[in-house]
Amino acid sequence: MPKKIRLGILGGGGDSLIGVLHRVASHINDNYQIVGAVFNPDFEQNMAFAKEIDIPTDRIYKDFDTLIEEEMKLPKDERIQVCSVLTPNFLHFPMAKKLLENGFHVICEKPMTTTLEEAKILEETHKKAGTVFALTHTYTGYPMVRQMREMIKAGALGKIHKVDARYYQGWINPIIHDKEKRSSVWRLDPKKAGISSCMGDIGVHAFNLVEYTTGLEVKSLLCDFNYLYDDNQMDVDGTVLIRMGEHVKGVIRGSQVATGEENGLAIAIYGEKASFRWEQEKPNFLYMMSDTEPTKVYKPGHAYNSEFSLDGTKLPAGHPEGIFDSMANIYLGAARAIRGEEQNDGAFPTMRDGVRGMNFIEATVESHKNGNTWVDLED
Amino acid sequence: MPKKIRLGILGGGGDSLIGVLHRVASHINDNYQIVGAVFNPDFEQNMAFAKEIDIPTDRIYKDFDTLIEEEMKLPKDERIQVCSVLTPNFLHFPMAKKLLENGFHVICEKPMTTTLEEAKILEETHKKAGTVFALTHTYTGYPMVRQMREMIKAGALGKIHKVDARYYQGWINPIIHDKEKRSSVWRLDPKKAGISSCMGDIGVHAFNLVEYTTGLEVKSLLCDFNYLYDDNQMDVDGTVLIRMGEHVKGVIRGSQVATGEENGLAIAIYGEKASFRWEQEKPNFLYMMSDTEPTKVYKPGHAYNSEFSLDGTKLPAGHPEGIFDSMANIYLGAARAIRGEEQNDGAFPTMRDGVRGMNFIEATVESHKNGNTWVDLED
């Protein structure tokens, strides 16, 4: 393994949860070293946080533009190689764009942009840049998710004819039911949070999981949102009918008002020969069902798994790995790509996933606004 | 307890599964005695079956009309009091109608009729008859289903804002994927099986469970079927968006091609204060979730359950009861009604459930046919 990759961090300071997740994930496989950052728009807090986690402060910059400017002055073999973009959603696009334009690799939180239009511009920018762009749809890093993908690719389910995904949370309940709160939080303000809350924040993960595991693309969708209150402007719940091909249908269910649900992402994929069921909160258990045989419970770390799945497991079977490890697998994929190493297809979500995701979000909003009509996704 | 109720059986002979289910259920609480029957349209098989299960053969009739005719000749205190209608679907309506018109009580398998129009006629007949009509939506008999209903009624969830029900099976897979078979079985022939396969057979159970547990009524729905093959004329899979009131929405998912699923009826009900999750294949475990407390696992037979739930449990906690016991609870409810005893509301599904169910089935078909538009259910 060559030298650690020089990593810059944008956002994720203070007690940011996404910050911890990315930082830990970058460490797990001994691939990255944080060399520069703008953890926080407030420089004092920025520096304080760098000290708190004991990162050298000489390359802690006062803002993103300064980071670019100063890093570009450094010789290539000292310069930050890749930046993790963990800033508020509306900053993903301009930051990722500028990074790519300046030859940096990018690891970007989702949603990739705030509109499909931006996503396509970014896609163009990326094509020209030729650097690595990884989108952190974290859940694709789980060994059992990868096992689904590989087995489906190998034909284990036969032709798929039905997909059922859900992402249920309940955390927005105390906000949405409080008139005061629901009219003041940024999460429910379209000007700040973008066009969709439930679909933009979590529905898109379920959508990505559907496409990632099945290898199929959603062709069209019909969506119905629930706003819960007349004075609420953002979807906090919704159900999406999807069509993925001739007689291949499914449903994506999202909710932020599913009381008591924590982080309830789950998927069921039904094929002609067999099926899969998987739940994010029990990530190390993958159920394969058929009409004629006992249900099989796949678990990580066993020799019966695919190489790609095993690549993402660091410990023997029975030693539970969790979401840090899933994200770490995406960072590992990005590292190999940055180093130009060959690796398994699907090692990290790409620009294509980002464009698809924005297309999905916009289509759900359009469908709902049109009175629950079918909306085609772009090819 | 007075004398056992004199029960007649229509259908359910030979190795009929529904026959076993009803027969056992009628025995479980020592309430019924089978005194007459037309188990089978073939008289020889009819008699043979009566002998097989050792029922006196003197009131085994050659057909339904003869049963009515002969029983009416008997004095009231010898005559069959209630008939269980277990015949093919298209016979439910004419038999139930004639039974009611002649003053019999009726226990009827679902679907109650083949059309909503018939259902309404039957409803009128029933009003005039004044006898007991019980529809065997079996799953409403489970103690934990009844516990949901009672707790919701008592306000344990607060205002309900989302309902998610599913009924997934995979048994039709080997038929549907075989061109020969799918064009020949009666289950996929609209002339024989009625207008809907998946919704008519199982979706309607999920619909009934939604209304039974929440006490809410579905106001309108939008449905998308999957036929899997161009030459297949019956829905074998479908997703139904539902609206139950101002900002109360949900989804009912049905499938007969969900490979490897056995009898996967399940429901999740999300309220402002708390939620329920329950699965038919693990009927003795009811999960109550909230945003602030540990999830609670309710089980039958505990003093913390409602009286209505406890009424349906015969053994101490930890002694699993199953679907026979669930059906037995419905038979128990019917028995008490026949005897004119007061009892808990919801003790058995009624004519109203039957009319609602047919309305649901027809609405799903209409919605799909119209290109997935919203269809209102009648009040």
Add this chain to the structure above:
Amino acid sequence: MPKKIRLGILGGGGDSLIGVLHRVASHINDNYQIVGAVFNPDFEQNMAFAKEIDIPTDRIYKDFDTLIEEEMKLPKDERIQVCSVLTPNFLHFPMAKKLLENGFHVICEKPMTTTLEEAKILEETHKKAGTVFALTHTYTGYPMVRQMREMIKAGALGKIHKVDARYYQGWINPIIHDKEKRSSVWRLDPKKAGISSCMGDIGVHAFNLVEYTTGLEVKSLLCDFNYLYDDNQMDVDGTVLIRMGEHVKGVIRGSQVATGEENGLAIAIYGEKASFRWEQEKPNFLYMMSDTEPTKVYKPGHAYNSEFSLDGTKLPAGHPEGIFDSMANIYLGAARAIRGEEQNDGAFPTMRDGVRGMNFIEATVESHKNGNTWVDLED
């Protein structure tokens, strides 16, 4: 199928739970008809109960001896053929003995007797009688328990080297922790309840399950009881080390003070090639584990199950059957034996199981009393 078997019931009146269980089980497969009984030592209550469940009262007898006397006067083809003995434990032996001596078949609750000595006498009586004797170790009737037995017999686990069974309940907690109650209830009075509470009541079920499923016999055991209080004279908890052969060892754990446990019978059987795990409270899920393949989940009603297992399932997969159905399978086995039909080995627990069980109970008591030494069971 010939005429229903004429069944007599001893005990099980009023709100007796064991009474319901046996009565329902006898009905389930249309094999038995209750024709006579002594439900209760109080004749008034006896008659009242017969009326409550609407049984003809002409053969409701004032006591057991009268039942024998009067029935023996009846011609053989009217006489009770088999009696279910559901009376308090100390009556099992004298009643079963007299029944056998008079040519009746017997279905007997466990524990079969109160001492091993009685058990052996009964064994001798039974040999002479030549009638059917079935002991209701209810849990052996579950389809998945039978599946374990058949697969083990067929070699699916290879050589077994470890067995781990448990039966945990918590119901005695409120009694044992109350000084007043624990010194007054009959369950904790050795004069009334026999020599053992925990092992005699539930441990013996776990022991029976071990021998029934593995086909191995326990050769010797070492036991440690827990009495919880100095003034308590009966075991309410205990752990038993067992040896079943050269290098075949295991453990049986029993408790009536396992707070919050309901009816927690479970078994794990580890073989050279594979293993089983099964829990009574989720009786329809059998887990087969191996070191090299995904864990397999066996469920009832599938064609992949053994004939013997399938024989005990009346409904398609996914329709949960419970403990009534398990007991019904034992009644079915007894019926076939009474009719002289050939059937699968293991169709019901036998006299041998009863003798073994009493040997087990006495050995645990002896081992504990001796300061936790090894005690051999008889061959």
Add this chain to the structure above:
Amino acid sequence: MPKKIRLGILGGGGDSLIGVLHRVASHINDNYQIVGAVFNPDFEQNMAFAKEIDIPTDRIYKDFDTLIEEEMKLPKDERIQVCSVLTPNFLHFPMAKKLLENGFHVICEKPMTTTLEEAKILEETHKKAGTVFALTHTYTGYPMVRQMREMIKAGALGKIHKVDARYYQGWINPIIHDKEKRSSVWRLDPKKAGISSCMGDIGVHAFNLVEYTTGLEVKSLLCDFNYLYDDNQMDVDGTVLIRMGEHVKGVIRGSQVATGEENGLAIAIYGEKASFRWEQEKPNFLYMMSDTEPTKVYKPGHAYNSEFSLDGTKLPAGHPEGIFDSMANIYLGAARAIRGEEQNDGAFPTMRDGVRGMNFIEATVESHKNGNTWVDLED
């Protein structure tokens, strides 16, 4: 937070699994920086590994003694502060001893030593040294294990009267059943592996978990091993009866031949008022049972948990953390201790746990050798 703690690593090079676990755990909370190491006794491999994970090579030493010697020459504020001892078991004692004698803090893998005698010597050394000694009984770091400990301490279970722990694995099966292999692997050679395989390697974890969660100490034990073959000299399976006080009893079950089990550590603790059940392979689900209320499912990250439990959770509820995170919590506790910060009791297993563990292991061996007699543990 002050500067990162300077960490040295002994062992854990190459594809060592324990190496990954400790390295990742040390990174997770941004507390440690690896500054020196002897990853491997072979200096070439040692250096190669340092390069592979991109650690500066200037303080990669040729052996442990050199590390001590060279580091002692450095000024205190550059010197390694704490060493993680991940070497083969027999080296734990001499290395930990020398480290403590030279004023280093120590994080030590278990078993702490190979004999109780060594353990006591180390205890003395540690008392004199006054530095921090943390033993990595990894499982004590799980938030739900900590929740059990805190709730028990607060009296949630009332008086505990029964404890049942198990640690079942199946990995040694392919070795033990192969005559060739079982006589050649170091794991089954008492000269290399110490006096116990199953109890020394995993049983001791279960023992530690029992004492850690309940706050009780095992007073005496009785143990029966299973060797499976006459020519095998090491326990690969065993059951241990334990006594923890007046009428407080329990059982610890260990196995390395439990076919198909992966890393099956589990515990059930039964108290007068309530009970806990927890399994390592589903570490984020803690079940609290009582005789009168629905079972409660505790999960990490909720406000209802104790402060100590919450301190070990980095992400919101529903984002599964695993064994890396558990170990990271122990490293966090050690870091705080090294910095002299106050913290919750139980933040990491201590010298006392190590001495207790060795006492347990030796006692099991003695009990088995003596023919399964009771052996007292030291106070």
